[in-house]
Amino acid sequence: MAVAASTATPERVIVPKPKWRPLESERNLAWLLLLPTMVLLGLFIAYPFMRGLMLSVTDSRVGVPGEFVGLDNFRKLAVDPIFHAVVWNTCLYTLVTTIFKLALGLWLALLLNRTFKFKAFTRAFILLPFIIPTVLSTFAWKWMFDPTFSVLNWMLYQTGMIRVAINWLGDGDLAMLSIIIVNIWRGVPFFAISLLAGLQTISPDLNEAAAIDGARPWQRFWHITWPLLLPVTMVVVLFSVIQTFADFQIVYVMTGGGPANATHLFATYAYQLGVGTGLLSQGAAVSLAMFPILLLIVIAQLLYIRRVEVR
Amino acid sequence: MIEGEAWRRWVYFRIPLALFLIFLLFPFYWMVITTFRPDGELYRPWRAVNYTPFWTWNPTLDHIKYLFSETMFATWMWNTMFIALASTVISLFCGVLAGYALSRLNFPFAGSLGTGIFITYLVPQTLLFIPLSEIIRNYKLGDTPWSLILTYPTFLIPFCTWLMMGYFKAVPKELEECARIDGASRWQAMLYIIIPVAVPGILSAGIFAFTLSWNEFIYALVFLSSPEQKTVPVGVVSELIRGDVFFWGPLMAGALLGSIPVAIAYSFFVEHYVSGLTGSVKG
Amino acid sequence: MATVSIREVHKHYDDFHAVKGVSLEIKDHEFVVLVGPSGCGKTTTLRMVAGLETITEGRVLIGDTVVNELPPMDRDIAMVFQNYALYPHMSVYDNMAFGLKMRKFDKAEIKRRVDNAADILGIKDHLHRKPRQLSGGQRQRVALGRAIVRNPQVFLFDEPLSNLDAKLRVQMRVELKKLHQRLGTTAIYVTHDQVEAMTLGDRVVVMKDGLIQQVGEPLDLYNTPANKYVAGFIGSPAMNFADVIIAQNGSGLVAANNAIKIGVPEHLTAPLGAHVGMPATFGIRPEDLRIADGSEPSTQTFEAVVEVAEQLGSEILLDVSCGPNSMVASVDPTVRVKPGEKIRLAFNPKRAHFFDGTTEAAVRG
Ligand SMILES: Nc1ncnc2c1ncn2[C@@H]1O[C@H](COP(=O)(O)OP(=O)(O)OP(=O)(O)O)[C@@H](O)[C@H]1O
Numbered sequence: 001m002a003v004a005a006s007t008a009t010p011e012r013v014i015v016p017k018p019k020w021r022p023l024e025s026e027r028n029l030a031w032l033l034l035l036p037t038m039v040l041l042g043l044f045i046a047y048p049f050m051r052g053l054m055l056s057v058t059d060s061r062v063g064v065p066g067e068f069v070g071l072d073n074f075r076k077l078a079v080d081p082i083f084h085a086v087v088w089n090t091c092l093y094t095l096v097t098t099i100f101k102l103a104l105g106l107w108l109a110l111l112l113n114r115t116f117k118f119k120a121f122t123r124a125f126i127l128l129p130f131i132i133p134t135v136l137s138t139f140a141w142k143w144m145f146d147p148t149f150s151v152l153n154w155m156l157y158q159t160g161m162i163r164v165a166i167n168w169l170g171d172g173d174l175a176m177l178s179i180i181i182v183n184i185w186r187g188v189p190f191f192a193i194s195l196l197a198g199l200q201t202i203s204p205d206l207n208e209a210a211a212i213d214g215a216r217p218w219q220r221f222w223h224i225t226w227p228l229l230l231p232v233t234m235v236v237v238l239f240s241v242i243q244t245f246a247d248f249q250i251v252y253v254m255t256g257g258g259p260a261n262a263t264h265l266f267a268t269y270a271y272q273l274g275v276g277t278g279l280l281s282q283g284a285a286v287s288l289a290m291f292p293i294l295l296l297i298v299i300a301q302l303l304y305i306r307r308v309e310v311r
Numbered sequence: 312m313i314e315g316e317a318w319r320r321w322v323y324f325r326i327p328l329a330l331f332l333i334f335l336l337f338p339f340y341w342m343v344i345t346t347f348r349p350d351g352e353l354y355r356p357w358r359a360v361n362y363t364p365f366w367t368w369n370p371t372l373d374h375i376k377y378l379f380s381e382t383m384f385a386t387w388m389w390n391t392m393f394i395a396l397a398s399t400v401i402s403l404f405c406g407v408l409a410g411y412a413l414s415r416l417n418f419p420f421a422g423s424l425g426t427g428i429f430i431t432y433l434v435p436q437t438l439l440f441i442p443l444s445e446i447i448r449n450y451k452l453g454d455t456p457w458s459l460i461l462t463y464p465t466f467l468i469p470f471c472t473w474l475m476m477g478y479f480k481a482v483p484k485e486l487e488e489c490a491r492i493d494g495a496s497r498w499q500a501m502l503y504i505i506i507p508v509a510v511p512g513i514l515s516a517g518i519f520a521f522t523l524s525w526n527e528f529i530y531a532l533v534f535l536s537s538p539e540q541k542t543v544p545v546g547v548v549s550e551l552i553r554g555d556v557f558f559w560g561p562l563m564a565g566a567l568l569g570s571i572p573v574a575i576a577y578s579f580f581v582e583h584y585v586s587g588l589t590g591s592v593k594g
Numbered sequence: 595m596a597t598v599s600i601r602e603v604h605k606h607y608d609d610f611h612a613v614k615g616v617s618l619e620i621k622d623h624e625f626v627v628l629v630g631p632s633g634c635g636k637t638t639t640l641r642m643v644a645g646l647e648t649i650t651e652g653r654v655l656i657g658d659t660v661v662n663e664l665p666p667m668d669r670d671i672a673m674v675f676q677n678y679a680l681y682p683h684m685s686v687y688d689n690m691a692f693g694l695k696m697r698k699f700d701k702a703e704i705k706r707r708v709d710n711a712a713d714i715l716g717i718k719d720h721l722h723r724k725p726r727q728l729s730g731g732q733r734q735r736v737a738l739g740r741a742i743v744r745n746p747q748v749f750l751f752d753e754p755l756s757n758l759d760a761k762l763r764v765q766m767r768v769e770l771k772k773l774h775q776r777l778g779t780t781a782i783y784v785t786h787d788q789v790e791a792m793t794l795g796d797r798v799v800v801m802k803d804g805l806i807q808q809v810g811e812p813l814d815l816y817n818t819p820a821n822k823y824v825a826g827f828i829g830s831p832a833m834n835f836a837d838v839i840i841a842q843n844g845s846g847l848v849a850a851n852n853a854i855k856i857g858v859p860e861h862l863t864a865p866l867g868a869h870v871g872m873p874a875t876f877g878i879r880p881e882d883l884r885i886a887d888g889s890e891p892s893t894q895t896f897e898a899v900v901e902v903a904e905q906l907g908s909e910i911l912l913d914v915s916c917g918p919n920s921m922v923a924s925v926d927p928t929v930r931v932k933p934g935e936k937i938r939l940a941f942n943p944k945r946a947h948f949f950d951g952t953t954e955a956a957v958r959g
Pocket residue numbers: 607610612630631632633634635636637638639786
């Protein structure tokens with residue numbers, strides 16, 4: 001085997017024909033591995049998205065193919081008072097719940113970041129609202145808000161805060177308040193646990209050093225914890241904003257959009273039009289109207305993440 | 312941490328935490344208590360003198376019995392379980408392979424594909440359910456479990472891929488290079504070395520995907536129509552409410568029982584679930 | 595076992611030229627060490643031999659086979675990585691058996707080979723453990739074991755000892771050397787530690803900026819460095835340099851700057867003749883300096899000021915300043931000098947080096 005190859009004598013060189021191994025090429029292997037994902041996402045995301053766009057420019061109903069009507073559906077929405085209410089409701093719902101979820105979630109995360117007995121246990125229980133099927137837990141809330149049998153009214157009455165029954169889901173504003181409460185309830189655990197994970201990456205040395213420098217707890221939070229937590233916070237907030245903006249289940253169960261359309265969001269209104277009354281095209285137009293706003297949010301997120309990464 | 316006097320610990324820590332726990336867990340307590348409360352107590356107005364909301368002295372299994380005798384609750388449970396498991400398996404399969412490709416292989420468009428998948432990760436189900444329902448009907452999948460098994464992966468795969476990318480990136484590349492030098496092909500190196508090393512990540516993605524599909528509502532609501540095909544959330548909504556009449560006892564019993572499988576799965580894998588959750592926002 | 599030929603090999607990463615035409619013929623059974631500063635392309639070269647990086651230009655032969663197009667699995671090589679790259683989910687036994695399983699050896703043969711390797715490396719008792727239950731030194735042995743069970747044509751090592759603490763590193767270095775003497779497998783070893791290079795290598799290759807500076811046996815590199823870079827890189831403490839101008843002085847030459855004026859040794863006067871009036875660099879190793887006792891001709895001495903004296907027991911390292919240059923002299927441990935003291939240093943003229951002022955190539959007699 002050992003060829004005493006001296007450069008003087010013309011040497012034997014074998015150039016083997018490599019065995020045919022298509023998957024040793026990174027490119028081929030990558031495409032093969034991505035194939036199932038691309039097929040599924042193509043069939044059930046990209047294609048429906050195109051279908052949705054096409055639906056929204058026709059006047060299809062269930063069973064009726066419909067004809068091209070251009071932007072008529074969107075024009076109708078522009079003058080539809082319910083749609084105006086939907087836009088307002090969705091923005092209000094998203095804004096208010098996000099502020100509360102962030103504030104309460106951060107507070108809870110700071111509490112959980114201490115050491116105490118049963119910490120792991122507590123943390124596990126706190127996530128329950130997030131993992132239990134939303135529809136099912138929302139029913140528990142609906143039952144608690146029930147006008148005649150409300151346990152909340154009972155509690156408020158017993159503590160002397162009210163004298164007469166509150167009709168939680170019968171009044172537009174109160175119904176909005178109710179779904180906001182439920183959404184906050186469902187979202188706080190997600191914020192708390194994600195922010196807790198963020199908090200745990202912050203070295204306690206920093207806080208101790210600041211404490212030695214004489215910073216008060218509030219100053220320490222504001223100058224150390226908060227800035228370091230900001231990247232995680234941004235991501236969590238944007239995730240939550242998208243989910244809340246497109247929320248369906250809580251409203252569907254609690255109020256069905258009522259009373260008198262006072263709590264409709266994009267998704268519930270689209271459902272009512274597209275599935276409830278069979279106006280497919282109108283429904284598709286409503287849910288597609290979410291898209292530009294969501295896109296802005298995603299772009300903001302990507303830009304932000306990139307900025308953080310560059311830093 | 313520097314501790315102050317005892318009252319500080321109460322005011323700044325114990326009481327707030329207790330209030331949080333009450334706020335977050337009370338609905339579940341309410342669910343449980345309602346499940347076992349007889350109808351006579353349930354429908355007693357809140358101002359009635361003998362209204363005892365937090366306890367019952369006459370626990371009953373009637374609501375649970377009703378659920379299993381008068382509705383197809385057992386079938387719904389089975390449907391939900393089957394659909395959740397099948398879509399989780401499909402999503403894990405796709406997500407693990409795609410995550411591997413996107414995080415460890417060099418190929419043209421890797422970056423833009425990664426971004427594309429990240430964006431689909433953020434597309435909510437409520438954006439597409441109307442055109443999807445049409446497509447499902449056209450493919451003759453309407454009212455079958457397959458309508459959900461095939462569509463749930465659309466929101467599970469991007470999540471699994473994203474999570475797995477994080478895990479795969481953390482595995483040193485020398486591991487795979489060493490395997491290839493040891494005589495493994497790229498495919499074998501992935502199968503025998505990298506994927507086994509990433510098992511904690513796969514568990515996280517799996518448990519998270521399972522709870523997500525168990526939770527899913529709108530697709531199930533729109534794509535399924537006959538009672539024997541329904542999942543728990545949809546079945547409870549559509550079969551336990553007649554017009555304006557809510558069967559609160561069975562409803563709460565259904566909610567309770569329908570939550571138990573996810574709660575059990577969750578309790579076994581809390582750590583994995585939490586790392587999936589935090590991994591999903593870390594990216 | 596086989597020869598390895600690297601012929602005019604280049605590597606481009608996008609627009610970065612990492613390896614710029616490296617050629618190296620490695621003989622059968624030889625232990626060759628690639629050494630050089632961080633980022634000089636050692637790892638890249640090694641990875642091209644392994645098949646982990648594509649070769650942009652040039653050819654690599656193992657034996658008489660051109661391996662450019664072969665994937666790593668078909669090259670019959672073994673590699674030990676800096677971080678060991680042990681498979682964390684497999685026991686030590688399975689780690690060592692993996693390569694054999696991939697090559698479809700039968701069970702009994704795998705067991706025989708793994709046991710044998712474990713015996714050689716003294717890890718027999720740990721075969722059932724997981725890598726994370728091992729100490730750094732044991733992990734290192736497992737990584738070696740995984741390489742030797744396969745009995746490959748070539749061993750590749752990429753800084754295998756640099757994760758070990760100093761003491762263990764010396765010990766493993768000796769063991770590696772023994773192992774090579776016993777197995778005789780051709781080996782390419784990458785390090786940035788010149789002591790490792792000198793002690794392990796049959797031949798040492800000094801690289802810098804993607805180019806080979808010099809190839810030779812360790813002593814050749816030490817005694818006759820090809821250029822200023824190699825001279826400064828090999829040897830510890832490093833060679834002292836002083837920039838000088840060469841001038842004619844009667845029949846001889848002198849090299850001078852504003853602090854020293856020394857005679858050019860006779861064997862170098864002829865080759866340095868062409869440099870008269872031009873800048874050059876004078877180089878002398880610390881061990882070739884001593885404190886002048888007055889017996890030397892003044893052309894072989896120069897004056898210096900002691901800054902720090904480091905007593906090492908076997909020698910004293912004197913940090914001295916000599917005009918603009920700092921130098922280190924290794925002197926007899928019995929010498930007593932104080933910081934700030936002026937002393938005269940004598941150098942061994944046979945071991946003086948001169949380097950061209952522009953090309954930095956060594957000027958040789
Ligand atoms: N994948 C890559 N893409 C781009 N440039 C690379 C890549 N890998 C290495 N380089 C560059 O090539 C040069 C040589 O790298 P190499 O890893 O071979 O250095 P080295 O000599 O092994 O250094 P060290 O002693 O630090 O390991 C470096 O400048 C490095 O930045």
